Amino acid sequence: MSLVPTARDHATAIAADVRAGRRRAVDVVEAHLAAIAATEDQVHAFNLVTAERALAAAAEIDRRVGEGDDPGPLAGVPVALKDNLCTRGVATTCSSRILAGWEPPYDATVVRRLDRAGAVVIGKTNLDEFAMGSSTENSAFGATRNPHDPARVPGGSSGGSAAAVAAGFAPLALGSDTGGSIRQPAALCGVVGVKPTYGRVSRYGLVAFASSLDQIGPFSATVGDAAICYDAIAGHDPLDATSIPTPLESVAAHLADGVSGLRIGLVREMLEGDLAPEPDVVRRVTAAAEALEAAGAKIDEVSVPAVVYGLSAYYLIAPAEASSNLARFDGVRFGLRVDAPTTAEMMRATRTEGFGAEVKRRIMLGTYALSAGYYDAFYGQAQRVRTLISNEFAAAYERFDLLLGPTSPCVAFPLDAKTADPMTMYLNDVYTIPSNLSGQPAMSVPFGTGEGDLPVGVQLLAPALEEARMFAAAAVLEEAAP
Amino acid sequence: MTTTDAVPAAEVAPSIAPGWELVVGLEVHAELATATKMFSSAPNGFAAEPNTNIDPTSLGLPGSLPVVNGRAVELAVRVGLALGCEVRSSIFARKNYFYPDMPKDYQISQYDRPINEGGRLELPGGKVIGVTRAHLEEDTGKNSHMGGDGRITGADYSLIDYNRAGVPLLEIVSEPDISTVEEARQYVEELRAILVAIGASDGKMEEGSLRVDANVSVRRPGEPLGTRCEIKNVNSLRSLGRAIEYEASRQIDLLTAGERVRQETRHWDETGGRTRTGRVKEDAEDYRYFAEPDLVPLDPDPAWIAGIREAMPLLPRQRRERLASAAGVEPSLGAVAVAVTRGLDELALAAIEAGADGRRTLTHVEHNLAVDGAAQLAPSRFAELLAMEQSGALTSTQAREVLGAMVDAALDGRDGDPAAIAEARGFRAMDGDELAGQLDALIAAHPDEWGRFCGGDPKERGKLTGFFVGQVMKATRGQADGKVVTKLLIERAGG
Numbered sequence: 001m002s003l004v005p006t007a008r009d010h011a012t013a014i015a016a017d018v019r020a021g022r023r024r025a026v027d028v029v030e031a032h033l034a035a036i037a038a039t040e041d042q043v044h045a046f047n048l049v050t051a052e053r054a055l056a057a058a059a060e061i062d063r064r065v066g067e068g069d070d071p072g073p074l075a076g077v078p079v080a081l082k083d084n085l086c087t088r089g090v091a092t093t094c095s096s097r098i099l100a101g102w103e104p105p106y107d108a109t110v111v112r113r114l115d116r117a118g119a120v121v122i123g124k125t126n127l128d129e130f131a132m133g134s135s136t137e138n139s140a141f142g143a144t145r146n147p148h149d150p151a152r153v154p155g156g157s158s159g160g161s162a163a164a165v166a167a168g169f170a171p172l173a174l175g176s177d178t179g180g181s182i183r184q185p186a187a188l189c190g191v192v193g194v195k196p197t198y199g200r201v202s203r204y205g206l207v208a209f210a211s212s213l214d215q216i217g218p219f220s221a222t223v224g225d226a227a228i229c230y231d232a233i234a235g236h237d238p239l240d241a242t243s244i245p246t247p248l249e250s251v252a253a254h255l256a257d258g259v260s261g262l263r264i265g266l267v268r269e270m271l272e273g274d275l276a277p278e279p280d281v282v283r284r285v286t287a288a289a290e291a292l293e294a295a296g297a298k299i300d301e302v303s304v305p306a307v308v309y310g311l312s313a314y315y316l317i318a319p320a321e322a323s324s325n326l327a328r329f330d331g332v333r334f335g336l337r338v339d340a341p342t343t344a345e346m347m348r349a350t351r352t353e354g355f356g357a358e359v360k361r362r363i364m365l366g367t368y369a370l371s372a373g374y375y376d377a378f379y380g381q382a383q384r385v386r387t388l389i390s391n392e393f394a395a396a397y398e399r400f401d402l403l404l405g406p407t408s409p410c411v412a413f414p415l416d417a418k419t420a421d422p423m424t425m426y427l428n429d430v431y432t433i434p435s436n437l438s439g440q441p442a443m444s445v446p447f448g449t450g451e452g453d454l455p456v457g458v459q460l461l462a463p464a465l466e467e468a469r470m471f472a473a474a475a476v477l478e479e480a481a482p
Numbered sequence: 483m484t485t486t487d488a489v490p491a492a493e494v495a496p497s498i499a500p501g502w503e504l505v506v507g508l509e510v511h512a513e514l515a516t517a518t519k520m521f522s523s524a525p526n527g528f529a530a531e532p533n534t535n536i537d538p539t540s541l542g543l544p545g546s547l548p549v550v551n552g553r554a555v556e557l558a559v560r561v562g563l564a565l566g567c568e569v570r571s572s573i574f575a576r577k578n579y580f581y582p583d584m585p586k587d588y589q590i591s592q593y594d595r596p597i598n599e600g601g602r603l604e605l606p607g608g609k610v611i612g613v614t615r616a617h618l619e620e621d622t623g624k625n626s627h628m629g630g631d632g633r634i635t636g637a638d639y640s641l642i643d644y645n646r647a648g649v650p651l652l653e654i655v656s657e658p659d660i661s662t663v664e665e666a667r668q669y670v671e672e673l674r675a676i677l678v679a680i681g682a683s684d685g686k687m688e689e690g691s692l693r694v695d696a697n698v699s700v701r702r703p704g705e706p707l708g709t710r711c712e713i714k715n716v717n718s719l720r721s722l723g724r725a726i727e728y729e730a731s732r733q734i735d736l737l738t739a740g741e742r743v744r745q746e747t748r749h750w751d752e753t754g755g756r757t758r759t760g761r762v763k764e765d766a767e768d769y770r771y772f773a774e775p776d777l778v779p780l781d782p783d784p785a786w787i788a789g790i791r792e793a794m795p796l797l798p799r800q801r802r803e804r805l806a807s808a809a810g811v812e813p814s815l816g817a818v819a820v821a822v823t824r825g826l827d828e829l830a831l832a833a834i835e836a837g838a839d840g841r842r843t844l845t846h847v848e849h850n851l852a853v854d855g856a857a858q859l860a861p862s863r864f865a866e867l868l869a870m871e872q873s874g875a876l877t878s879t880q881a882r883e884v885l886g887a888m889v890d891a892a893l894d895g896r897d898g899d900p901a902a903i904a905e906a907r908g909f910r911a912m913d914g915d916e917l918a919g920q921l922d923a924l925i926a927a928h929p930d931e932w933g934r935f936c937g938g939d940p941k942e943r944g945k946l947t948g949f950f951v952g953q954v955m956k957a958t959r960g961q962a963d964g965k966v967v968t969k970l971l972i973e974r975a976g977g
Contacts, residue, residue, distance in 0.1 A: 086545040099544070106538050108545060207544040212775035241549045241777045321775055324576050327587030328542045332642070343582050343640070370578070370770035379772060 003039045003147040004190070005168035011077045011225040014171060015118070018076030021065050025058035025076030029120055032078045036123075036169045044144050045154075045164040047083045047093055049123040054078065057120045071118030073228055079114055080164040080173040083124035084131055085216070086205040087111055094207050095139035096129045098354025099335040108205020109240070110174060110216050110233045117232035122170050125160025129356045130326065131181055131209040133157050134428040137419055138358045145415075146189060148454055152412040155185030155428070158219070162189040165219045172229050173219040178209045179314050180407075180432025182217045183444035187407035187457025190446045192226045192474070193219050195432075197464045198439035199244035201230075202237030208325040210318035211242075213436040223445065223474045227252040230467065249468050257472035260296030262401040264289070264473070267461075268303045270405035270431045275308060277409035277431075280450030285406050288447045288458040291480035292404070292473060302396050302403065306389045310434040313389070315426060316369045316382035317437075322359075323366030329354060361422065390438045393463075402473055403461040406431050407444040411454035431459060440464050445474045448482035498700065498730045505699045505707060506666050506726060507614075507658035510673055511651050512683040513621065513691040514557045520620040520650035521548030521590060528689050532643040540648035542585030547776050550574075554650035555597070555780060557682040558618050559790050561652055562598030564676050564797055565613045571781040572597040572617070574774040579767070582640065583623035585647050591619035593771045597780060603656070603676075604799065605668045606814060612657030623647035652682070658697065658707065663723045670694055670719060675798040675823055687718055694722055698729045700737070708733070709743040713757055715750045725750040729757050801827050809840030817844035825857055832861030838868035850882050855893035863888060867900035876900075877963040879955075880909040909961065917954070917962055921970050924953050936975045947971060 009031065017023040033051050040046060061071045081087065084094045086104035088111075093099045107115070114121065128138040136144040136159025144159040146152040147167040154163040158175025162185035165173050175182040177195035186193025194217040201216045208214060218229035235248040266289055269275060271282055293299045331337035331350030338349035355363070369378040396403060408428055418425045435442040441464070444457035458477065462470035498504050516526050522539035538546035562569040575593035596617030603611045624646055629638025654673065660666050674685040674692055685692045699710035713729055716722045728750075733743050748757040796804070805827045806813040821827045826847045833843050846868070851859075867888065871881040884907070888898030925932045928950075935946040947968055954967045 084545075092544070094544070102544075104538075104543065104545065106543075106545075204547050205545040208776075210775075239549060240547050242775075320772060324578050324588050324770070324772070327578060327580065328544070328585065330580060330582070330587055332582045333541060333585065334543065344580070347580055367770065370772055372768045372770075375770075375772075 001150070003042055003150060003167050005035070008168060008221050009171055010222055011074065011171040011220060012222070012228060014077050015073055015075045015228070018061065018065060018118075019070055023076070025061040025065075025120060026055060028076050029054050029058040029078055029122065032122060032168075032170055035167070039147075039167060040169065042145060042150050043147055043163050043167050043169075044142055045080070045125055045160045045167060045169055046123040047095060047126050047141055047160070048091055050090060050121060053090070054120050054122045061118055061120065072232075073117050074114065074172070074232055075118035077119045077172055078122040078170045079119045079229075080123055080125045080161055080170040081111065081121055082127055082158050082161050082173070082175045084127060084176060084207040084209075085111060085124075085174060086207065087121065087124065090124065092124065092207070093141075094130045095127045095141055096354065096356065096359070097140045097336060098329045098350070100354075102335045104205070106205065109202035109237045111205065113233050114174075119172070119232070123164075125158070125164050125173060127160055128157035129359050130207070130322070131157040131176055131178055131214075132322070132358050132362055134180070134184055134425050135413075135415075135418065136160060136185070137415065138356055140356055143415055146412045148190060148412065149452070152414050152454070153188070155188035155408065155412065157181040157185075158193075159185045159189075161219050162186050162191055162193065165189070165191045165221060171220060171225055174216055174229075174233070175219055176206055176209070176214055176216050177432070177436065178213045178215075178318060179436050180429040182219065183432045183442060183457070183459060184408045184428055186219055186444040187446070187459075188412040188455065190455030190457075191219055191221055192223055192443065192445055192478075193217065193457075194226050194230060194443040195435060195441060196230065196234060196467060197244065197441045198436075199240075199242050200234050200248075200441070200465065200467070202240040202243050204237055204239040208321075210321040211325060212321060213314075213318055215436070223471060223478045224252070224255060226443070227255055227471050230471075234467075244465070246465060249465075251468045251471040254468035254472050255475045257468070258295060259292050259473050259476050262297045262469070262473065263399065264292055264297045264299050265302030265396055265400035265403045266299060267307065267403050267405040268301050269305060269307045273308075275409070275430050277406045278411070278450060280411070281406045281409065281456055284447050284450065284456040285404065285458050287482070288477055288480075289404055292476060295476045295480070297473070299404075300400075302400060304389075304392045304396055304403075304434070306385065306392045307434045309385045310389055310437055311426060311430050313382040313385035313437060314429070314433045315365070316378050317386065319362040319366030320369045320379050321366065323363045323370065326355075326359065326363055358422070386437045389434055393434070393438045393440060397463045401466075401469060405459050405461065407457035407459040408432075411450040411452065411456060435461055441467050441470055443470060443474055445477045446481060447477055498727070499734050501702065502700050502730075502734050503703050504661055504663075504726070504730050505658045505701060505710075506660040507697040507710075508656045508660065508666060508669060509695040509697070510654045510656075510670065511693040511695075512561075512654065512677050512685065514554050514650040514652055515681060515683050516551055516553045516557065516650050518551060518553075519648035520551050520554055520618070521648055522546075524648065526649050527645075528691070530645050532641070532645060535645040536647070540585065541644055542587075542647075548590060548774075550777060550780065551650060554618060555782070556790060557650075558597050558616065558652050559782065559787055560680045560794060561616055561654070561677065561682050562601065563787075563791050563794060564680050565598070565601030565603055565616060565654070567598035567601035567613060567616060569598055569782065569787055571595070571779055573779045574618070574777045575771045576774050577769040577771055579769055581622070583625045583642055583644075583647070585623065585644060589620060589622065590774055590777070591653075592617035603669060603672060605665060605672060606799075606802075606819065607668070609665065611659045611665070611669050614655040614657055616652055616654040619651050619653060621646050621649040621651050658699075658710075663726050666696065666726055667719050667723055670722065672798065678825075679798050679801070680795055690717075693717075696722065696726055696729075698726055698733070699743070700730050700733045708737075709745050711743065711745065711757070712747045713750055714747060714760070717752070721750055721752055724755060725757060728755065732757065798822050805830060808834045809844055811840060811844065815844070817848040821847045824852065826851055829857065829859055829861050829864060833865040833868060836862055836865035838865045839872055842868055842872060846881075846885060850885050851889070853889055855889045858892040859888060860892070860897065863898055863900060870900055870904065874963070876904055876909055877961065879960050879964075880904065880907075883907070884909065917958075917966060918970060920954055920957055920962070921950070921967065921974070924950060924957065925974065928953075935971070
């Protein structure tokens with residue numbers, strides 16, 4: 001039974017109405033809280049619904065509008081935040097027991113920027129613990145369900161955010177994408193999901209999984225909504241040393257640019273051979289290519305051979321960084337502490353009890369990959385593969401303006417279908433990982449359905465900082481989607 | 483070093499057993515004198531209330547990120563240039579290990595690509611010690627073990643102060659070119675003087691802003707390097723010398739007895755006067771270094787480095803040479819080094835420039851100006867005082883007292899006019915006749931002493947010179963010049 005609403009309240013419309021004084025932000029928030037109250041128990045998108053705070057923030061927006069103020073481009077728009085984004089005074093758990101009781105003393109930069117744009121945070125969404133997973137089943141607080149079929153997973157790790165948007169709990173949500181954690185759940189939940197260029201959105205206040213790969217991005221039901229959200233959160237931040245200082249180009253302003261004359265490459269390695277997706281997914285990607293061609297783009301096949309090594313490289317680099325990033329969860333300063341006679345034993349007991357199985361697996365993988373004597377064969381080699389992939393993408397972008405491929409090899413799968421075998425689960429990210437390794441932007445756009453009438457997403461990939469071009473093509477696909 | 487660190491000559495001496503060579507390399511950690519921490523805007527300050535100089539980044543809170551402190555980089559570049567290093571593009575790396583005073587359980591440091599490589603430091607005597615590298619990193623917090631026996635293994639609980647966590651450090655690593663205890667001490671002294679002179683660090687060993695670890699090994703001359711031990715917890719120059727000496731003799735004893743030196747970290751026990759083996763780790767340390775992904779490479783603009791080079795102040799060696807030449811003394815004279823170390827060389831130069839005698843100036847700087855506020859003295863006033871003393875208008879005792887009053891005035895922001903101060907205190911040097919009268923009266927009053935003075939035994943005469951000068955001083959309330967009294971005594975005794 002689908003829990004997807006038939007009518008949607010879009011961010012663009014809400015903001016326009018609230019800014020013009022046609023609707024009250026409080027009414028908007030109440031309507032979304034009502035939607036959450038109706039079906040959240042079947043979806044479990046949220047770790048925490050911040051109803052009171054949201055209503056207070058909405059009332060403030062209304063007061064400002066009443067005084068003739070403009071609260072900003074997202075005025076009154078409810079936004080769900082992945083629960084690995086720090087929110088001042090509001091529990092931030094990463095869906096892990098180890099952060100039990102922790103309330104950050106500061107807001108993530110994206111949270112501050114949403115606030116500045118007039119958005120209203122409505123809650124913190126479930127995720128695979130520390131963003132490690134592709135199904136949101138690795139949560140210490142239970143799995144999130146796919147609103148299209150609650151017997152199936154929403155994808156992951158940002159499954160809560162994807163499900164919240166799909167279920168109509170919020171028109172916008174933020175997720176983080178380390179190897180596909182925004183795009184894959186977007187595809188499985190039938191919504192738009194964007195991973196911006198690495199460094200385009202500040203990571204300050206995002207609890208790190210793999211620092212060189214993590215990137216925050218929006219979920220929404222429409223490309224236009226994703227665009228105004230991206231415009232609000234992107235741009236240089238002095239608190240993140242990897243933030244790109246290049247001035248931000250509004251993607252919303254370029255949504256109607258179309259694809260006429262653009263050269264778009266279909267990535268062969270993502271459609272055939274060992275890594276080929278389900279036939280339904282291939283059909284949808286082919287149809288998307290035809291739609292872009294019909295809109296004036298030039299479509300050709302392109303080979304990016306190194307993408308087949310992406311998964312292996314990723315599963316060395318990401319766990320290596322994670323093993324270091326997650327060291328600080330030691331029971332000393334915040335979160336869970338399991339008492340023991342000595343400090344070392346306390347740390348061990350805390351981490352043993354606080355982390356779930358997948359997190360432990362990755363910490364061990366990463367520790368091993370960085371160890372003396374293995375570093376070069378594992379981590380060093382993975383970094384060389386990363387360079388190779390970047391070089392091949394650079395070569396491809398000499399001939400193409402954008403690339404096209406699938407987002408996920410399959411539609412949403414049943415709960416527990418892949419939990420027994422981590423390798424099967426990891427393969428979900430095979431088409432999304434290369435963009436994280438190269439640092440380039442990519443997004444998933446819903447494009448029809450596949451097996452079981454479940455959503456299929458197609459993926460647009462772009463050169464660094466070419467989000468505007470990518471969004472313009474996404475708008476064309478949205479228009480043409482079956 | 484402050485003067486309290488001065489080492490009695492007797493302790494410097496014996497060094498190590500004949501037939502052995504000492505090989506020492508030093509790792510100096512200098513806290514950089516920045517306003518904020520290495521990777522965040524939390525204040526960098528000493529002696530604040532525990533856990534007040536903190537922010538999300540220096541506590542390593544989830545989601546926090548490091549941002550490089552540009553001022554720390556500038557100071558690191560200054561040190562690199564001062565030590566003749568190659569200043570190069572560098573990257574930060576994570577050094578991973580679990581410890582409660584380490585907020586992130588990794589330290590951001592520099593590993594295979596440090597900012598400064600391949601420099602040199604010339605000791606005052608001319609020997610050159612190679613500098614392997616000088617790299618940037620962050621400091622840790624401080625643990626206090628409470629209750630129980632107060633040691634890490636036996637305490638009831640521990641308190642952690644994160645004020646120091648994230649304070650910028652420059653780790654300056656020397657080549658194993660140091661071959662005596664005295665060289666080790668000179669190396670640290672000279673390095674410290676450089677750091678202070680270029681404003682990179684306050685160099686206070688007693689506050690921990692300069693910390694020294696010593697890699698010590700011994701060998702027979704001509705043999706390859708021996709196994710080294712790293713000595714930690716050395717908190718003063720004096721301890722450094724003692725620790726190296728102790729460690730060298732411990733190693734020589736082992737080798738002489740046919741045993742091996744085990745490579746390990748040892749802690750200097752100041753009270754026990756010995757080094758102790760650190761906790762023996764179950765497995766070899768593996769810090770799993772990798773490039774810090776939260777930071778981008780440091781790639782300093784050559785024009786920026788050139789600007790820093792141009793703005794570099796004179797180094798201590800250059801200042802010593804400048805002062806020595808102005809004062810007409812050897813650069814190796816102790817007073818010259820003291821003047822530069824206390825930052826009083828500009829004052830001395832200005833006084834000499836204004837006509838003061840070089841040696842006399844240095845004497846005052848060395849002995850009478852080891853006080854706060856000395857640097858605030860107006861050089862012209864200092865020169866006036868020296869002129870009064872040279873002309874005989876003030877005795878050296880009086881000059882010292884006037885100088886003290888001048889420093890007090892300078893500290894209060896007042897102009898200390900030496901003539902006015904001397905007058906207010908009724909100071910004037912007694913002229914010869916007045917003094918002669920006083921002296922003759924004393925001689926008459928102490929015929930025994932006078933007889934022994936004239937007796938010809940040089941020891942007796944020395945003793946009694948002291949006696950008569952003391953009596954004259956007492957009678958004149960310090961207004962007599964001791965040297966003049968001595969001269970008069972000798973004249974009276976007929977040579």
